Amino acid sequence: MERSTCVVVGGGPAGMVLGLLLARAGVEVTVLEKHNDFLRDFRGDTVHASTLTLLDELGLGPAFAEVPHQLIDRMRVLLNSGPATVADLSRLPGRHKHIAFVPQWDFLDLLADAGKLEPTFSLRMNTAVTGLVKEGAKVTGVRYRTADGVEGEIAADLVVAADGRSSTVRSEARLPVRSFGTPMDVWWFRVPRREDDPNGGLARFGKSSGLVLLDRGDYFQIAFLIRKGTDGMLREQGVEAFRERMIALVPLLADRMDAVESLDDVKLLDVKLDRLTRWHADGVLCVGDAAHAMSPIGGVGINLAVQDAVAAATILAAPLRRGRVTPSVLAKVRRRRWLPTAVTQGAQRLIQNALLRRTLDGKVDVGGTGTPKPIALLQRFPLLQGIPAYMVAIGLRPEHAPAFARREPATIERTKADPSAK
Structure with missing residues (x-):
């Protein structure tokens, strides 16, 4: 041995x-x-x-x-009113x-x-x-x-x-x-990124959906949230339905979702x-x-x-x-x-x-017309943005x-x- x-x-x-x-x-x-x-x-x-x-x-x-x-x-959330910073890593020690x-x-x-x-x-x-x-x-x-x-x-x-x-x-x-237990699984995929696209980490939430875009230079790595256990059902709807959901949530993806040629390009993370x-x-x-x-x-x-x-x-x-x-x-x-x-x-x-x-249950719409109170508080007192930054990065x-x-x-x-x- x-x-x-x-x-x-x-x-x-x-x-x-x-x-x-x-x-x-x-x-x-x-x-x-x-x-x-x-x-x-x-x-x-x-x-x-x-x-x-x-x-x-x-x-x-x-x-x-x-x-x-x-x-x-920095990490931001994209609201209908524009991007809002929730974690400012420049404040880290x-x-x-x-x-x-x-x-x-x-x-x-x-x-x-x-x-x-x-x-x-x-x-x-x-x-x-x-x-x-x-x-x-x-x-x-x-x-x-x-x-x-x-x-x-x-x-x-x-x-x-x-x-x-x-x-x-x-x-x-x-x-x-x-x-x-968790309420969601995650679909991972990537699409091309343009030079004038937002950089850094950007989250976007709508009614019954949400995703995170991670800037990887020439492409976005995207994490799309789905309800736990719905992977098979969503795949049966086909790639066109998937593209439409992404574009409805983040319109700037409209000119590049054809990079996802089929749902074989979309990988499941069992959370x-x-x-x-x-x-x-x-x-x-x-x-x-x-x-x-x-x-x-x-x-x-x-x-x-x-x-x-x-x-x-x-x-x-x-x-x-x-x-x-x-x-x-x-x-x-x-x-x-x-x-x-x-x-x-x-x-x-x-x-x-x-x-x-x-x-995911459609009970809140973070990206809607109003700014959620926790995010509004972080915008009013930017010093507080250092707290989530520290918890994530350190x-x-x-x-x-x-x-x-x-x-x-x-x-x-x-x-x-x-x-x-x-």
Whole structure:
């Protein structure tokens, strides 16, 4: 049987950050990613202000600056009377007063290239975890299968689940979960963007509908809200009905909706909002979406996942070096990250129930003739716009790189992904 001190399952932002930080602590760590590369259609392409600060602390700021990206410094709601700013990121403390939109494959390649400089870091692509290895109740490793059908096992002192809301490890560990439910799912698609189009992040709500436009330079990434469980019914109505709904909600899309040639170009995000009541068992820990599936409201899921990873590395590096990671040590990760997770999910639930559910049910029309009181308050007192900006871009209890992981800026030979190869 192969062996690694720590096996991280999932090569997303949380898994890659955790793997890099542990390797910089001298821990032998193996990251297992089921895909053959990072060139996939990610929905979460945000790098928040707190993560940008983390990259600076890790010495990766200059390398990130070379990655093509867009910066947004405000989030707005489009009313019939015009756009209204609800979050002004220029009011954030620190150097980074913005959120970056970057192709996630470039972000993950940057982390992978930094990891390759560490002798104890290993990244294995095309390797899907199929189950856990146990001795009694203790998890002692993972079983895996490669893309070409080779099966094997890796023994480990600790297995970390960073494999998302459909986590195999989370399911195998049978950890208790609390689900909160959501009123909506999301359709994701993209359309061309013109130079004179609005920039940044822009939300638009009408009666029984709503969407968010994210400025990605030469295109808009669009999240369109639909009632939970109505994906099949709406697809039966066809692409023309879909185009008409989009144009009615945002008329500026009228000259580009033919870019959506069929509803095959529209991807469904099955929205979940849940949280494990215990993030660990003996020998296994869950972080990120594997520990707490977030709603896409605010786009904060990646930020929380990265913060989990930093906290986990800070707490676990020394015990892993000693070869002694007890359940009581693993429990410290949840205790450290519970409050920001619970508060953020509480805010998402409030927005879902007070705004989105009522919008989808046709009970409120945020984009109507009147300005909703909360938005009007933010316009009257612009200083208040810094509060939602801070909650989204930084969040409660931002984590900073531990001393063992900090580096001076260095030249890193980056892998340059080629999306046209897909």
